[in-house]
Amino acid sequence: MRTLLLKSLFAAPVTIGAPNADDAALKELGRALAARGRRLFGRSLTIREIDAGSCNGCELEIHALNNSVYDIERFGLKFAASPRHADVLLVTGPVTHNMKIALERAYAATPDPKWVVAVGDCGCGCGVFEGSYAVIGAVDKVLPVDLHIRGCPPRPIDLLRGLIALVDQATAKA
């Protein structure tokens, strides 16, 4: 283990450069975010991820945000285990009927001010599951959504750009 640690100490970082905030996301957020809540956050947001019916593809890419390559924490974003500690709910879908109550409860358990980000083509629309008796559909059919990050699944870099736009807007001086 010592050699491995020593090697890592002198190796160049694997982390990618900081991407720019997503323009479309900034535009959407500009509308969604009032001055409310700004200045409360010192460039830091805590995220709670909720799978409300996803195929797990989105979760794999959201997971990747935590690895050394994307290293989401350097942007002041971190994942929390409880909605009680969260500022942002990152929700994947399509929202199933069987998950509706759990999603609503997680939202109710999140303290204000809070934001909801819908992730993936299923969370933003309904994806290939449109028309099923078992799904409600897009996240915004159940919760007010502030930001949509599309893709099937969205690449980690797209997730990062959307979330950086959110942290920029949410913590900008009013």
Add this chain to the structure above:
Amino acid sequence: MTAVDTAGIATILACFAPVGFHAPWQRFDVDAEAWTAIAKSLGDGAADLLGLWGDVGAVHMALRAPPADPCVVSVAVTPTLPSPAGPLPFPPPLAGEGGVGASGGGTGRGRFPSVGRFHPPAIRLERTICDLYGHVPADAPDRRAWLDHGQWGLHAPLGAETPAPHRDPTDYEFLAVHGHGLHQIPVGPVHAGIIEPGHFRFTANGETVARLEERLGYVHKGVDALLTDAGLAKAARIVARISGDSTVALSFAFSLAVEAALGIEAPRRAAILRGVMAELERIANHLGDIGAVCNDAAFALIHAHCGIFRERVLAASDAAFGHRLMMDRIVPGGVAQDIAADGGAAILAALDDIAPRFEEIAALYDDTPSLQDRTCATGYVAGDLVKRWAAGGHVGRASGRNFDARRDLAYPPYRGLSFAVPLYATGDVDARVRVRIDEVRASMRMIKDWLVHLPSGPALTPLPQVSGPREGIAITEAFRGDVLVWLRLGADGQVARCHVRDASWFQWPLLEAAIENNIVADFPLCNKSFNCSYSGHDL
């Protein structure tokens, strides 16, 4: 168990003629008596249950009794079923499901002889058939709803589709646990991590788990209904999204099943490219799991390195096939697009970069007693349980079940290929990690061999026009175990009916056994060492 009568099932089936077109293995329409006899044989260990699913007016069961090929048997459901006196259902049937209202006695709800009565691995599958189709398994030991949480507004959405009032989803009777000093810990459906939803009900005595009971179905998306009468292209896109981590294996199985039904085979180049994708998917998932298991034992260093390796594999997959998870790349007839010009080089470069560093990590796992203190002897699954449930993947192979669909049901490009299938007998978290480590190595070798000798030629063959309904079945080895796809193509060549069975169906119940007598704090470790799919199971 005494000598198992493996010839029994063959003798029973000899009385029935196989149905019209069902490839590559045969399907038999049998009567209730033969069905029950086969169920008993399953219970005696004469065959592996590969799947059990509903259809309009019928129930199908896939099984395998080596050395014979797998086969499918079907039984028609009947409103009245002469049923032998059996154990009373537990708990009492729900309203509208037998005892009350639309009873199984003659109001149109079809019944079929329960398989779960003799062979417990069938129980959850039967509960699902009852939820989705309304077919009642007669004399079933467990008649609680499984996927139906009372939220659809419908009974039997694929059957009678009768309106149903919403039920309180917490109104579910968990199995009783008796004893002194027991307390319950309900967990989920929303878990404390970036994972899929499901409910775990622990009954613990202090820190020790006396029983875990799972309740799943939260991400049920009605896939069987969506696939009914779907166009081929649409069905392929849905199947690719049944479980995102196994998208390649699922598309692979779906495509093989369509090709079997049409009587064609994908070109050699396509078969090799499919293999490359399937092994890349296996490597990426295993890397993620090895890291995550170590992370759950608070050893973050391996997790960090495996995360980087995984990222390298996904980036190479993206460069070669245009999608990090390679979704929608495998289609009936071959692959949707050929590998990028420099794709092979990108994959080889990534593997050459990772291989020596992965060995350092594997050695670190071996040389860290504090880590193995957590993984060794934790989450033990007995070999006979794994055999009974026919559990595939690392769950089976870590407990001595020597089965790998790539070798034992060899399909292209694995046909004729020689590769080692890792096998361990200790059945603990450590063994499941070691199976993954061995498989990462084997998959890297396979990919390298294939890419060096990649045959030229077309990567997609046109699908022929067919007449009359044709049925196909296929099993592929996903990273977590064998997935089964069965389908019927209509006269128009479109999907009339399709059923997908994820490996998780036969692994989830064993997780309940694995955690027994372990401490609650080791559950994440055990759970991750299985890494069952919620979405693939809930469909």
